[in-house]
Amino acid sequence: GENVEQHPSTLSVQEGDSAVIKCTYSDSASNYFPWYKQELGKRPQLIIDIRSNVGEKKDQRIAVTLNKTAKHFSLHITETQPEDSAVYFCAASISTDKLIFGTGTRLQVFP
């Protein structure tokens, strides 16, 4: 079955710097790659996603890139702010039935 690996497990950056989180997946049939943000004590919420027919997608300060050949995708956050501090999860899916999540990255943004 699908397996998703996520790195790093923790990431500390200074406010204003960029942050990059990387994920690899195992099943080449996967065609949907979302990123969820979970603030402390809250539920996970979708922040951005990408389909396999697109190489890059941007939404203001966040972007996701996909390399289908290498089977990896990344989340990029520019001009980080303290409110970006959270746990970020990547996921991969072959169909709309279910998602397989990575193990999460705890991002800390220091003022």
Place this chain on the structure above:
Amino acid sequence: NAGVTQTPKFRVLKTGQSMTLLCAQDMNHEYMYWYRQDPGMGLRLIHYSVGEGTTAKGEVPDGYNVSRLKKQNFLLGLESAAPSQTSVYFCASTRPGVYEQYFGPGTRLTVT
């Protein structure tokens, strides 16, 4: 529109006790999911349902049972709780053809 709700929010069980977690959604979603979240392990799928009366196993189904008797509700049961089932449990739902999953607020379960 409450979205996805979970009952209870917190629970403490002794080893061997049983309990049922309730997930309810008012968005008329066909698909519903139960995950557990443990430190360093991410979100792992326990069971899921693609429609009323149907259920399927996820990545970590052992020790859990589920039922989907009504479209809006998805129940997760622990027949004989074990300390290894101490976790935060999240329910989620979505529609067919829509990948985004909407999560409930979570249930923190401690088994002593």
